[in-house]
Amino acid sequence: MSEMTAHVLEEYGDPNNFAETTVEVPDPGPEEIRVEVAATSLNPVDYKIRRGDLADIGPEMPAILHCDVSGVVDAVGEDVEAFEAGDEVYGMPGGAGRQGALAEYVVGHAGTFAHAPEAISLEESAALPVVALTAWEMLADKTTVDIDEEVLVYGASGGVGHLGVQFAKWFGAEVTATGSSDEKRELAAELGADATVDYTETDVERYVEEHASGDGFDTVFDPIGDDHLETAFEAVRPFGTVVTTESSAAAELDLSPMHMNSLELGVVLVILPVILGERQERIGEELADIAALVDDGAVEPHIDERFGFDAVADAHRLGEDGDFVGKLLLVNE
Numbered sequence: 380m381s382e383m384t385a386h387v388l389e390e391y392g393d394p395n396n397f398a399e400t401t402v403e404v405p406d407p408g409p410e411e412i413r414v415e416v417a418a419t420s421l422n423p424v425d426y427k428i429r430r431g432d433l434a435d436i437g438p439e440m441p442a443i444l445h446c447d448v449s450g451v452v453d454a455v456g457e458d459v460e461a462f463e464a465g466d467e468v469y470g471m472p473g474g475a476g477r478q479g480a481l482a483e484y485v486v487g488h489a490g491t492f493a494h495a496p497e498a499i500s501l502e503e504s505a506a507l508p509v510v511a512l513t514a515w516e517m518l519a520d521k522t523t524v525d526i527d528e529e530v531l532v533y534g535a536s537g538g539v540g541h542l543g544v545q546f547a548k549w550f551g552a553e554v555t556a557t558g559s560s561d562e563k564r565e566l567a568a569e570l571g572a573d574a575t576v577d578y579t580e581t582d583v584e585r586y587v588e589e590h591a592s593g594d595g596f597d598t599v600f601d602p603i604g605d606d607h608l609e610t611a612f613e614a615v616r617p618f619g620t621v622v623t624t625e626s627s628a629a630a631e632l633d634l635s636p637m638h639m640n641s642l643e644l645g646v647v648l649v650i651l652p653v654i655l656g657e658r659q660e661r662i663g664e665e666l667a668d669i670a671a672l673v674d675d676g677a678v679e680p681h682i683d684e685r686f687g688f689d690a691v692a693d694a695h696r697l698g699e700d701g702d703f704v705g706k707l708l709l710v711n712e
């Protein structure tokens with residue numbers, strides 16, 4: 380076996396720039412494993428790299444994109460003890476910083492993988508890594524959520540948000556979730572949200588008054604950014620915490636409310652260990668914890684639609700359009 384099929388991006392821009400081609404099968408180096416890909420999923424970072432918005436962190440051209448992966452270990456490099464051929468794994472080995480998962484095989488640092496959850500299918504596991512790691516680090520690393528604390532989750536039906544609702548409930552929080560449609564709010568409620576808010580019809584002052592017992596929420600979970608980050612500072616209580624994935628929104632934001640209310644702001648870029656090639660073992664350790672929660676029934680990915688790899692352009696169009704809930708899965712058929 381020396382060649383494999385891959386869906387390669389030859390230049391930044393339109394989704395139609397993906398091309399199915401044949402490339403050399405990568406060999407695992409020391410501390411690396413090779414995985415036969417079962418599935419990947421779509422995250423905003425994938426289509427932002429494809430468009431060229433995040434070209435600086437994209438793989439070398441011609442690029443194999445997509446950060447998430449699930450599959451079966453095919454080969455292991457030197458100094459790998461955690462995995463052996465035949466293991467079912469999921470992880471976040473590339474797609475940013477190095478070649479990704481939109482191919483028959485992917486190679487990555489063994490530390491960026493964990494054994495896949497057993498309670499869901501191997502394919503479904505590919506919907507988890509980026510969004511679950513992001514939500515987990517926002518709530519378990521950038522802040523501490525205690526029992527009965529009040530957490531406001533923006534974008535609660537989105538990829539990161541729908542995991543944020545579930546993690547916050549597992550921590551014992553009272554969760555208020557926002558959504559712009561009945562479908563999105565219904566999903567948030569099904570996932571455990573105690574209350575839901577149509578933020579397009581309800582201003583911040585009103586939903587704080589209705590759903591927060593004090594001067595605001597203990598934690599505001601914001602995977603969206605833009606105007607949401609500004610309203611997060613209005614919705615959080617004094618001495619509270621705002622956690623976000625969108626540092627770019629802070630560039631033009633008045634941060635004085637943070638000072639006036641002694642707030643904490645935590646920003647997560649979950650793919651940074653892969654980009655830097657540092658602290659990659661952290662990814663696998665957290666994914667192992669997440670797999671245990673999935674197997675305990677505490678969290679589960681919601682998959683809206685499935686695509687084959689040959690329909691990657693369609694998946695990217697739907698992802699950018701935003702007319703879906705949860706995650707979009709791409710299966711290596």
